[in-house]
Amino acid sequence: MSNTLQKNLNYKKYVIDNRLQYFKPHASRIEKTFAEEISFSLNRHCKFISPKFFYDKKGSDLFEKICMLPEYYPTKTEITILKKLQNELPSYLDKNFRVVELGSGASVKTRIILDIFSQIYDVVEYFPIDISEILAESSESLLKDYDHLHITGIIDTYEGGLEFLKNYDEKKNLILFLGSSFGNFSPVDGHEFLQKINSTMKKGDLFLIGLDLVKDRQILESAYDDSQGITAEFNLNVLSRINDELDADFNLNNFSHHSLYNEHDQRIEMYLKSLVNQSVVISKSDLLLNLEKDELIHTEYSHKYKLSDIHKLLDDVGFDIKHTWLDDKNYFSLTLASKI
Incomplete structure (x- = not known):
């Protein structure tokens, strides 16, 4: 990546060592965005706060606790589905893929995908995109457990990180959007976000999305x-x-x-x-x-989604659905798609 491009995108590069680096917008830019968005959203008749602002350090820690609760099925269920992918996902990959994750984590889910990549590649590249500073901490934890892992983190919004990645290099990306985070979007915003992902993808890139299903x-x-x-x-x-x-x-x-x-x-x-x-x-x-x-x-x-909703949503945006995996109770889904 050129220094000119880095400067134009208003990012600063931090090199921790030869296996860990990350890019971060200037602090004033992040603070200004947060202040402006809160001013706008709480000054409406129907007041709101964007859920992306849940995830400061304490918020991220609390969400990890939520994932362990007996009532909270999405994380546990998605993990069971991901384990099914251990034998099936490699058939969709060639020798030129890296892992890109929207919403970073050192959690079991990320590690299942990294384990799959470790079986295929001598060196595994992982690009987590997260607005939270926890990205740097979780990256260091992963590096301790994966000797051949190289991490380039992007501390920014998903949209900002995707735009950054679009101009980074020509390597193929498997973009992960796990959990049920997509469900946070309104239908209109969700459609636009999927279009954004699709527009930043190269021919041959893959997109794996978790979606929670309608239930009791x-x-x-x-x-x-x-x-x-x-x-x-x-x-x-x-x-x-x-x-x-x-x-x-x-x-x-x-x-x-x-x-x-x-x-x-x-x-x-x-x-x-x-x-x-x-x-x-x-x-x-x-x-x-x-x-x-x-x-x-x-x-x-x-x-929450029906399978017919998922197929229509991805088709409308211009994705080619490769496969959808479900758990035994049909509580949750993982869908793999490519850019048409």
């Missing part, structure tokens, strides 16, 4: 409002992050976690509910936020 309401609602209150803590932590990074004065005791399954729109809806009439100052967003008792701040949608 009780199973879904329990998964997003667990008995231990970890999901509630995770939801409320976004207010702590705004306090810390944007100099706000949210009192977390004045809010509660609220979630439900909207059967018509096939989605879990997650909110922060104001328990009192209150005013909040967010200094770096130049915002005085007035909230009424029981007013909701939307923080996340988690859409």
Whole structure:
């Protein structure tokens, strides 16, 4: 990658050693984006906070705890499907692939894919893209366990990281979007995001996406409002992050976690509910936020899909579906696709 391209994309390169490097936009750019987005989203009639802002260090740690909860089936189920891929995925790969992951992790899921690549390649290249600083920490953990792994991290939004990758080199990419993160997008935004992924892919690149399937309401609602209150803590932590990074004065005791399954729109809806009439100052967003008792701040949608929805969605964007894998209960799906 040329220094000119690096400069034009407003990234700084950090070389840790000969196996680990990462690129990061200038700090002022990230802070400005966060402040501007919060100012916009909380100044609407129907207030919201983008779920991408859940994942600071504490938020990422809390989500790891959620994944271990008995009620939260998506992670455990997806892992069972990924293990099926150990014998099947290599047939779709040649000798010129790297792993690109949207949402980095040192979790079991990432390691299953890295194990598959380690069986095929003498040197495995891994490009995690994540807005959270946890990327650097998780990368170092992976390097301890994989002697032939080389990591180039991109600390940025998914869109920013994909655009960066588009101009990086000519090596083929297997782009992973695991978990049920795609379900956070509205249908319109999800369609645009898949178009973005498709537009950054080269001929021969592959895309592996995890999508949660429609199922019983009780199973879904329990998964997003667990008995231990970890999901509630995770939801409320976004207010702590705004306090810390944007100099706000949210009192977390004045809010509660609220979630439900909207059967018509096939989605879990997650909110922060104001328990009192209150005013909040967010200094770096130049915002005085007035909230009424029981007013909701939307923080996340988690859409669920039928198999017919998945096929139509990927077809419409211009993907060629190679294979879809399911678990034994048909709770979750993994679909492999290429650019047409």
